[in-house]
Amino acid sequence: MIQLRHLRYFVGIVDAGSLSRAATTLYVAQPALSQQMAELEQALGVALLHRSARGVRPTPAGDVLYREAQAILRHVAKLPDIVRDSGGEIAGAVSLGMSSTVAAFLAGPFIEACRQALPRVALSLVTEDSATLKARIAAHALDLAVVFEPEPAPGPARMPLFRQRLFLVDRKKLPGHARAVPLQRVAALPLVLAGPQNGVRKLLDAAFAAAGLRPHIAAETNLLPGMLAAVHAGVGATIVPMGDFSAMLGRGTLAATPIEPPIHLTACVLHDAGRAPTRAADAVRALLAGVIAQLLRDQPPAGMEPVEA
Secondary structure: OOOHHHHHHHHHHHHHOOHHHHHHHHOOOHHHHHHHHHHHHHHHOOOOEEEEOOEEEEOHHHHHHHHHHHHHHHHHHHHHHHHHOOOOOOOEEEEEEEEHHHHHHHHHHHHHHHHHHOOOEEEEEEEEOHHHHHHHHHOOOOOEEEEEEOOOOOOOOEEEEEEEEOEEEEOOOOOOOOOOEEHHHHHOOEEEEOOOOOHHHHHHHHHHHHOOOOOEEEEEOOOHHHHHHHHHOOOOEEEEOOOOOOOOOOOOOOEEEEEEOOOEEEEEEEEOOOOOOOHHHHHHHHHHHHHHHHHHHHOOOOOEEOOOO
């Protein structure tokens, strides 16, 4: 019979890369650890680890078990919060992912809003590109994630928050294009863009292809700080769903110009479709929608608009 300790030991061994290091980390004698892995492999009927002089690595079956074991162990760790979640003041741990562009203007205000409105919720914020965040949601490694999508798919696991126009960002405005820059002009510039699997890049590739244009890609990087650093270094311009850099220290010298015709992404907050969110996660999601609504009413960043628009 498979026990939780088998899963904990297996994850620990894969993370450590060797039985000896795992034995030290897990405080279990190496012979006992080997015996536990033998029991686990016998129970499942497959080999889980490749063993060599260099250490251990998971087999294909071990890769599958590693992902599932991580999800099971995380869920077990959350059981106290889930049980306490049945009533009373909202409390518990919530992991929230944000795309690097959204985090640039929203992370600070939202963390403060959460601290004020949900004092017993322990918020853990992760910043990645949208594709990575979606993968982490699918792997049960995050409770919620705010991502950009070209066209959000319908479903209860996805809540649209706002639409955001794409901007060309360079060290200075292009001559003759103070208000907007045509896509044809953009394609002629050296560009620093995200990789082909990124949602923004896919949208741009489709827009360039539809216009019969071949962009000049000078470099690729998936996170906003890397893009902006490349722009500052003179590598080229970039295209991001962000037109205001006032919240980012040291970025005031950049010039953002909307692209014409307009290209939009939709920011959505996602949760795992296969598992209902906890009350704490639901409260964080509702607060996130409220903070965005207030931002849209008061002073939205450039190019940000309600989804209904």
